[in-house]
Amino acid sequence: MTTAPEFAVSRSEPALPRAEFVLTPAERALLPTPEEVAGYRGRGWYLSRRLFTDEELDTLEAATERYYEGHRDRTLAVRPPNLASWEPSHGPVQRHNDYVHYESEAIAAILRKPLVGAVAALLAGAQEIRIFQSTLILKPPVPEEPSNQVPWHFDKHYWHTSSSDDMLTAFIPFHDCGVANGTITMVDGSNRWRELPSGEDATRHFARRDRSELESILAANAHHNGEQVRKVPVVIPRGHVSFHHCRTYHGSGANLADTPRRAVSLHLQDGANQYRHATRPDGTPASYNHDVVVRRTADGRPDYADPRICPVIWRGTP
Numbered sequence: 001m002t003t004a005p006e007f008a009v010s011r012s013e014p015a016l017p018r019a020e021f022v023l024t025p026a027e028r029a030l031l032p033t034p035e036e037v038a039g040y041r042g043r044g045w046y047l048s049r050r051l052f053t054d055e056e057l058d059t060l061e062a063a064t065e066r067y068y069e070g071h072r073d074r075t076l077a078v079r080p081p082n083l084a085s086w087e088p089s090h091g092p093v094q095r096h097n098d099y100v101h102y103e104s105e106a107i108a109a110i111l112r113k114p115l116v117g118a119v120a121a122l123l124a125g126a127q128e129i130r131i132f133q134s135t136l137i138l139k140p141p142v143p144e145e146p147s148n149q150v151p152w153h154f155d156k157h158y159w160h161t162s163s164s165d166d167m168l169t170a171f172i173p174f175h176d177c178g179v180a181n182g183t184i185t186m187v188d189g190s191n192r193w194r195e196l197p198s199g200e201d202a203t204r205h206f207a208r209r210d211r212s213e214l215e216s217i218l219a220a221n222a223h224h225n226g227e228q229v230r231k232v233p234v235v236i237p238r239g240h241v242s243f244h245h246c247r248t249y250h251g252s253g254a255n256l257a258d259t260p261r262r263a264v265s266l267h268l269q270d271g272a273n274q275y276r277h278a279t280r281p282d283g284t285p286a287s288y289n290h291d292v293v294v295r296r297t298a299d300g301r302p303d304y305a306d307p308r309i310c311p312v313i314w315r316g317t318p
């Protein structure tokens, strides 16, 4: 007998949770109730309590301004094929920038907030939540700007190579977000719809799609499920976060305000998610930008748990 079993266990798996995955009593009071979790499962979206302070959002906004000016703490070694990466030369169109949690430490420090991961864990029914992607978004205050319109889509369409059906997105505006500034709008309950076989090409980003084409795909899918399309603009007070399931249709409209609409779309994966081989409707292999960015698993697949790109932000039972 060399090592007591308890000692052996505590060496490989600490008995106490790591401090970063512990919530304060005040934070615990901000978690969704069981009824709210059931509401998320039924409707496909959930508006949280106030998860971010004014100070955190001011810090986040300042960090994103530095990012727009060109500041990077690190850059991707390889530029992936479908990278959203607005730069000043693109002008006053809607700005989309992926991988901001990788490229900016200051942005990452706010986005990794364990409370966000804990809310996501309860909604997804998961023990672990990792970042999948983060997209920094800015809609300029230009009412007629066509690129400000986000046509109906659901996020799983872009994630065919992800094995999980429990992935979800936290939409984090930096300020009050309502109809006037083009808030995110959910199609209530569409997470439970069965999808029409429509020949969708999942790798074509919605920004390159015709809006009316996607409006009719939405209507056809509702009809196929014997449902009406119920559009719910989510009115998000500053500091609150709108979560949506990866099969919930959503979109958003013009920014009619006189200030930019600023947000981060924080895409999250449950611990079980991993790369799987998938094909597009035309039979060619599907892919995700990560596939040329992350390390490989022992069996040679892209590793969607690579801690550099996909850090764990929550582990345990909140």
Ligand SMILES: O=C(O)CCC(=O)C(=O)O
Pocket: 137, 150, 155, 169, 170, 171, 182, 183, 184, 185, 250, 251, 252, 265, 266
């Ligand atoms: O910017 C928006 O209004 C929509 C963002 C979006 O598609 C998402 O968060 O998944």
Ligand SMILES: [Fe+2]
Pocket: 153, 154, 155, 250
């Ligand atoms: Fe989306």
